[in-house]
Amino acid sequence: MTYEYVLEMKGISKAFPGVKALNDMQFQLKKGEIHALMGENGAGKSTFIKIITGVHQPTEGEMLLLGEKVSFQNPKQAQQQGIAAIYQHVTSYPDLSVTENIFMNHEIRHQVWKTLNWREMHKQARQLLRELGSSLDPKAQMNTLSVAQQQIVEIAKAISTKAKIIIMDEPTAALTARESEELYRITEKLRDEGTSIIFISHRFEDMYRLASRVTVLRDSNYIGTWDVEDISNEKLIVAMVGREINQIFPDKKTSAGDTVLEVKNLSKLGEFDDISFSIRSGEILGMTGLVGAGRTEVCQAIFGINTFDKGEILLSGSSIRNKNPQAAMNNGIGYLAEDRLDQGLLVDWSIEKNITLANLSDLSSFTWIHRDKEKRQAKEFGEKVHIKATSIFDSVNSLSGGNQQKVAVAKLLTKDLKVILLDEPTKGVDIGAKAAIYEIVQQLAEVGYAVLFVSSEMPEILGMSDRILVMKEGRVAADFVNRGITQEMILEAAMGEEQVQEKSG
Amino acid sequence: MEQKKQTYQPRTLETNLPFSWKRLFFQWEWMLLLILVAVLLLGSYVSPYFLNYPSLRDGTMVFLDKALIVFPMAMIMIMRDIDISVGSTVALSSVVMATLYTSAGLPMEVAIIACLATGAICGLINGLLIVKFKELSAVIVTLGTMILYRGIAYIILEDQAAGGFPEWFGFFGWGYVFGIPFLLIVFAALALLFGIVLHKTTFGRKVFAIGNNPTASRFSGIKVDKVKVIVFMLAGLLAAVTAIFLTSRMGSTRPNIATMYELDIIAMAALGGVSTAGGKGRVLGVVIAVFIIGYLQYGLGLINLPSQMFLIIVGALLILSVAIPKLGGMMKRK
Known part of the structure; x- marks a missing residue:
């Protein structure tokens, strides 16, 4: 035949x-x-x-x-x-x-x-x-x-x-x-x-x-x-x-303030080496690079999940070392995990209990949880990030990827944070929810958060960031001010020159 | 371009659930209540002595001492762990107490405190081992300490009995307050206390969170290891409290007391609706399950059925309790 x-x-x-x-x-x-x-x-x-x-x-x-x-x-x-x-x-x-x-x-x-x-x-x-x-x-x-x-x-x-x-x-x-x-x-x-x-x-x-x-x-x-x-x-x-694609990014109207987070020469053997950067209040620092370039590891070291060997983390000028995520959040640093189902959310739980999980101490006296306070807070922050659901009792399981991500963001917002580390916040969400997340990220910057925006997707890095940090094999390969930067320039920094030339040639 | 930009309708999230009969009655606790009633009816049908107050009261005392441990065990199981060393902890705490009083000649009050401390330390060791060696499951760790603690009890007392406690010590096992057995009062108080802690406080919320997703809990700022160690310590402490009641009731102790307690306790928690996969469970259900299993045992004893029969029935009940929620889920899917 x-x-x-x-x-x-x-x-x-x-x-x-x-x-x-x-x-x-x-x-x-x-x-x-x-x-x-x-x-x-x-x-x-x-x-x-x-x-x-x-x-x-x-x-x-x-x-x-x-x-x-x-x-x-x-x-x-x-x-x-x-x-x-x-x-x-x-x-x-x-x-x-x-x-x-x-x-x-x-x-x-x-x-x-x-x-x-x-x-x-x-x-x-x-x-x-x-x-x-x-x-x-x-x-x-x-x-x-x-x-x-x-x-x-x-x-x-x-x-x-x-x-x-x-x-x-x-x-x-x-x-x-x-x-x-x-x-x-x-x-x-x-x-x-x-x-x-x-x-x-x-x-x-x-x-x-x-x-x-x-x-x-x-x-x-x-x-x-x-x-x-x-x-x-x-x-x-x-x-x-x-x-x-350029329609979905919000207009930038931020003016950056004082330096909030400063990372100096952060190193961990085999994971990242000599990482230095700073983020100002109201600023979005994009962080990109190939998968395995050490981005998540750096975020988790700042958030107190990973350790680091050398270097220093400064928050508003004073040196901090976060022993665990709780210490990091009390210091004003929040982290949106890349793997939202495994690390970010309790998927069998309601929207309400997910949102309030990091902030239980503020909602309780002598560890007794005030349910009415809790409901109020869940409603307030759930609506702030536009979660599409009927009630705060809907289980996170029943939501789309984008709305699940919004729940994870709402949880961070309940804490009194200055710095938010977003690790691939739009991974696995559809385009509509992406636009919504971009809008939220932009709003966070506008109200004065220092935002670290980690992503592998070039368009969103270019569309969202004030400055762009390119990682390569555990090191900072480039630090751009996002003006006139092209995808090719980022790729060049992320992959090394010879390969890009080969591709364009 | 401007009109294409996404605008969001303000969305409100409901904070009140409408009343629902289904939600009120579609609960495992109702099922347990039915089983309990069935057990009581069956018991009074097969033996005229079953529903007679003094004998029922004494029958209750027999299973209620180990039932004290069911509360921390429920917490442990909610966190996806298990502790099979509690029976050995009861024995070790009891033997330490008896030896300090009879051989070392210490006052009974001191011996009781030492008993509680022994239990708490046993639990602490379990907890620390489990959080430090994450690659070992709780079953393996507590299997090890189950043998270890029992072994130490045998070394201390060498397969003998120790007893001759002061008369007032008998109060724990046989005492009454306003006609109610002291043990029952302690059980009720603990049920209330653990019910509040588990369902109303931040600590309980953290226990459920860990059972649901330990990684996400840690990322949310919960000190997972600390919570786990505390709960395992509680299990050890309550095992020591059980040791006091049990030793008091028996009047003497041996290193082989409280054997297989862990199985009854785990069965009570599981039948009570504590999910074997973690993250779910309620104190109310556990309390009802305690009485179901306890009265079943008592009733079968009254009609002189061999104890193997009891094991068969409890096993069947357990499998049923795990299978029924799954069956419900399967039917929903079809």
Whole structure:
């Protein structure tokens, strides 16, 4: 049978009770093509992948593999048909060896004895890794490897299962620039050997560098497919978010006051080194850099969750050292955690109890909690940040990501703070809630908070910050005043020059 | 551009819940009450001696001493931990008290204080081990100290009995205040105290927060380790109080007293609605569960059923109590 596409999807939809997770998806994957898949968080990318890999079954539409109609009932069937997926958070067996990971579920056995043929598996593992240009020891334990090395093992596993289609889900998100480069090389090699690759990434540079075509999803809908050569940055953003991005940032009308927070030569072995910066009252300091550049670690050291070896933290001129988060908050420093579900909120609890959790001592006398005071405070701060809910008793579980984030912000506001550290405050929230969070951040600055705004997303760093601090491998790579700064300048500082030139050239 | 900028309608958040019959009656405590009534009816049906006041009163005393520990145990379980060393702590505290009085010749008052201190120290050790060695689960830590504390009790008393306490010491086990057993008064007072602490104070709120999400609690400025150590110390202290009542009632002590207490106590807390996954539980439910399990044991004793029978029934009740909320959830999903 002849076929035009390796994988083709016609009108695929997936509905869960109450939600349409994917609507009328169209997708064509050619042989030996790298096809980028882009979209905001929650756009339907993961549902799409889960349908291809057999985790979910579509409610409508049909899927053609090599021109033949297929429907996968489970991941194993998809695997047998040559579909493999590699995730950002590698889903391997960390305590097992490289060989065991590669041959998991398709082990090689002795012809006669039917026992595991370790010698043959190690040999083939070494061979596969060598083909990928890696000299990893097949007997090494998986958790002793870096994320990049683990991904190479996963790729080797995909090849060993004779995968025709490899899905890579944000593979570069946790990699350094050099490691990304290595991954690009391997990906291109696979493509040249005829493997088709679906490459999912938030990074535009990944797409420009690798893909020949790009498909965009938005709000569970298929938006379109373009040749990468024909599409501009602006067009792509409009496709992804549905409107131009510069409309969503609030106008700046702040004038900065005195220096509130000053960080001097903060160092911790293996995490960050010689970090110095200061934030003035009413100022938004943007902090960016690649994932793993040490941003969260710095925030948590200031907030008293992590320790640091050297350096000094000054608040309004006097040196402080926060032993724990409580001390930090009493000193006037608040921290909005990056992982809001695990670190920021008690998701089974009501909005009310989440908002008041950090401020119980003010709402109680002799530890007895005054419920009426508590309700009043929850209402006041919940309304201040525009939480969309009917009552303060609604559970945080029932809220959207953006509204959950607003609850976490409201909790910080109950404390008498001077400095607010926001660690990826818009991660995983939809565009409308993003705009609302930007508005709140801007208001915080206007009423005099010193704001540290940590983000990986260039547009929001450029749209929100007064000054921009770029981190690279645990160090401050650049400190810009946000006037005439471009994405390229930030990327250059975050990644090192040679790579950016390569990309623009 | 200007008209496109987002404007927010002012939103109000409701602060009063409308009255709901469903909320009032859809509670585990009602279920427990029904079970308790069933146990009482069944008991009076199988034995004419069951609902007779003096015998019921004495039967109550038998299980009420260990029930004192159920309150801190509920707190521990709400925080996703467990303490299986409480029975051993009872024995060790009791043995220390008896030895100080009989062998060392110290006044009984001093021996009682030493008993309380021993219990608190046992709890403190549990708590410190659990917060310092986070990779060890509470089950493993307290399994270790369960064997350790019991072992120390055996070394002190060498499988003998110690007794001969002053007459006034018998008051704890057998005394009455206005016709009500002193132990029952202490139990009620503790139930009230723990009910208030757990449900009305900042400390209780922190306990629930830790059980719900320990990381987020720490990020919210709660000193998680401190709260945990305090609660484990409370469990040790209450185990020592139990030791006083138990020793008083028996008139003497041995290193093997209070064996398997931890299982009854954990069963009482779990049946009372303390979630095994942490974060949930109410003192009222725990109190009802104490009486269910206690009267079940007492009733089965009256009709001379073997004690294994009791274990089977408590086990079945426990599984039921864990399964019923899940069944409800499953039906909702369909």
